[in-house]
Amino acid sequence: MKIAVYPGSFDPITNGHLDVLQRAAELFDQVIVGVLQNPDKKPLFSVDERIHMIREATVNYPRVVVDSFMGLLVDYMKLREAVAIVRGLREISDFENELRMAHMNRQLYVHAVTVFIPTNTSYSYLSSSLVKELAMHGADISHFVPEVIEQALHAKFFGV
Numbered sequence: 001m002k003i004a005v006y007p008g009s010f011d012p013i014t015n016g017h018l019d020v021l022q023r024a025a026e027l028f029d030q031v032i033v034g035v036l037q038n039p040d041k042k043p044l045f046s047v048d049e050r051i052h053m054i055r056e057a058t059v060n061y062p063r064v065v066v067d068s069f070m071g072l073l074v075d076y077m078k079l080r081e082a083v084a085i086v087r088g089l090r091e092i093s094d095f096e097n098e099l100r101m102a103h104m105n106r107q108l109y110v111h112a113v114t115v116f117i118p119t120n121t122s123y124s125y126l127s128s129s130l131v132k133e134l135a136m137h138g139a140d141i142s143h144f145v146p147e148v149i150e151q152a153l154h155a156k157f158f159g160v
């Protein structure tokens with residue numbers, strides 16, 4: 001069984017992420033969405049909240065499981081016997097940092113192959129940070145995130 005890890009902060013997951021995930025799930029037998037537990041960052045949503053929301057958003061994705069990890073991604077890959085890392089590319093400027101991470105991960109673990117999936121062009125300008133900023137100001141974000149995220153963002157910023 002070929003398992004891939006799709007790691008990230010997912011604070012919160014967007015339609016851009018989901019588009020990458022859907023296509024990754026066509027390439028692998030199982031894709032694990034790995035939410036990074038990063039004590040250095042102050043996320044809007046807790047890891048548990050993010051996992052819960054991603055599970056709801058991917059309920060119809062049969063090959064996808066959702067989990068969290070701490071520490072090095074390659075150690076998590078070994079633990080889950082994953083053969084690949086999936087990362088989405090929105091634009092050329094993403095590539096520089098992503099390629100650096102791919103090389104470093106391979107240096108750390110020779111079996112770590114990174115698979116880059118270009119995002120759907122209609123989401124190429126989308127990011128979790130922009131979505132949060134829009135939501136904070138009450139803008140319509142329904143085109144950018146699934147309903148569960150839209151509701152969760154509304155609840156965070158406006159309490160309902």
Ligand code: PNS
Nearest residue numbers: 007008009010036071072073101104105
């Ligand atoms: O969604 P993000 O924040 O761009 O994801 C970054 C992520 C989680 C892929 C990266 O920070 C990561 O893999 N962190 C785990 C720690 C690690 O393995 N660092 C070395 C990477 S070369």
